[in-house]
Amino acid sequence: MAQIIATTNMKGGVGKTTLCVNLAACLARNFNQRVLVVDLDTQISATLSLMSPQDFVKCRKEKRTLRQLISQAVQASEEPLHETADVIRSYVCQQKDLSLLPGDLDLYDDYMVSSALHRTAMAAEGETDFEGAWSNFERTLIQNILAPVDKDYDFIILDCAPGYNLLTRSSFVASDFYILPAKPEPLSIAGIQLLQRRIARLRQGYKDTPYPMDIELLGIVFTMSGNLFTSRYYNQVMQRVKQDFAEHQVFKTQIPNDTQVARAVDTFKPVVISNPTTAGAKAFVKLAGEFLQKRDFLMGVKEQKSGMSLAAMD
Numbered sequence: 164m165a166q167i168i169a170t171t172n173m174k175g176g177v178g179k180t181t182l183c184v185n186l187a188a189c190l191a192r193n194f195n196q197r198v199l200v201v202d203l204d205t206q207i208s209a210t211l212s213l214m215s216p217q218d219f220v221k222c223r224k225e226k227r228t229l230r231q232l233i234s235q236a237v238q239a240s241e242e243p244l245h246e247t248a249d250v251i252r253s254y255v256c257q258q259k260d261l262s263l264l265p266g267d268l269d270l271y272d273d274y275m276v277s278s279a280l281h282r283t284a285m286a287a288e289g290e291t292d293f294e295g296a297w298s299n300f301e302r303t304l305i306q307n308i309l310a311p312v313d314k315d316y317d318f319i320i321l322d323c324a325p326g327y328n329l330l331t332r333s334s335f336v337a338s339d340f341y342i343l344p345a346k347p348e349p350l351s352i353a354g355i356q357l358l359q360r361r362i363a364r365l366r367q368g369y370k371d372t373p374y375p376m377d378i379e380l381l382g383i384v385f386t387m388s389g390n391l392f393t394s395r396y397y398n399q400v401m402q403r404v405k406q407d408f409a410e411h412q413v414f415k416t417q418i419p420n421d422t423q424v425a426r427a428v429d430t431f432k433p434v435v436i437s438n439p440t441t442a443g444a445k446a447f448v449k450l451a452g453e454f455l456q457k458r459d460f461l462m463g464v465k466e467q468k469s470g471m472s473l474a475a476m477d
């Protein structure tokens with residue numbers, strides 16, 4: 164089964180999408196992993212980093228985007244037009260083992276979701292538990308979309324929108340790990356702590372249910388670290404990071420500020436494919452190696468924990 168990784172930060176413009184698509188491309192290209200990128204943001208930046216606008220328009224016309232899958236989940240009673248696998252584009256960027264579940268400019272309509280869930284709650288015999296219907300929908304939405312394909316990949320990497328919307332919360336429930344890209348700036352660090360608090364609260368909500376949440380922090384990645392690297396200001400910020408986070412919570416590899424990384428979008432390919440000799444691309448390859456090491460280490464910890472809790476049940 165695939166490991167599901169959410170790329171997330173409540174703050175916008177910190178390099179989530181760039182990290183998501185380059186990490187995915189590196190894992191496929193340099194480490195022979197089968198990877199699916201899922202674009203959960205209506206800005207469709209991950210989609211347009213991996214396919215041309217013309218190809219995207221075609222997917223949209225054929226209703227082969229995430230929007231269709233969400234709409235089918237909302238209108239649970241109707242015959243689905245597409246299965247998850249029909250919506251996924253494989254061999255994106257002509258890269259073996261790299262696939263994309265394209266996003267959409269509109270993913271869901273709050274009113275439509277609320278009224279469909281209200282109908283579901285009313286239809287349940289004698290029940291009007293709207294809150295229960297909503298939390299059930301939120302818990303299962305992304306899980307149910309990914310479940311039919313998770314055996315086809317080693318990793319499914321989710322590009323979350325900034326903020327903390329329905330799809331982000333549903334992604335957290337579905338994910339094994341999250342990666343937190345951040346700029347080395349004080350506000351960005353405050354944003355990390357805010358998100359961690361939200362995740363802790365979400366986890367608490369599922370604690371005594373049959374569906375405990377299993378998501379763990381894989382690591383914080385500092386991105387777009389420019390000449391800050393040598394400045395006193397950068398050192399002050401990193402000093403604070405050392406105080407606030409354990410060493411294993413932060414990736415040693417940082418992604419430098421490199422215009423080639425940003426320019427790669429014009430080629431509809433991540434920089435690690437379009438221009439692999441640049442400083443940014445090399446940093447992403449190094450990061451992907453560190454990502455795999457951290458994953459192995461944390462999986463060991465998770466297995467130990469679940470072994471201990473099974474032993475406690477004996």
Ligand SMILES: Nc1ncnc2c1ncn2[C@@H]1O[C@H](COP(=O)(O)OP(=O)(O)OP(=O)(O)O)[C@@H](O)[C@H]1O
Nearest residue numbers: 175176177178179180181325387419420421424425
């Ligand atoms: N290492 C880098 N060097 C130079 N530019 C970068 C780098 N990483 C990202 N960028 C640029 O910074 C901008 C923001 O990056 P990106 O879209 O990845 O952030 P984001 O957190 O996903 O944003 P949003 O919150 O809007 O989804 C983009 O224009 C991107 O091309």
Ligand SMILES: [Mg+2]
Nearest residue numbers: 179180204208
């Ligand atoms: Mg983004």
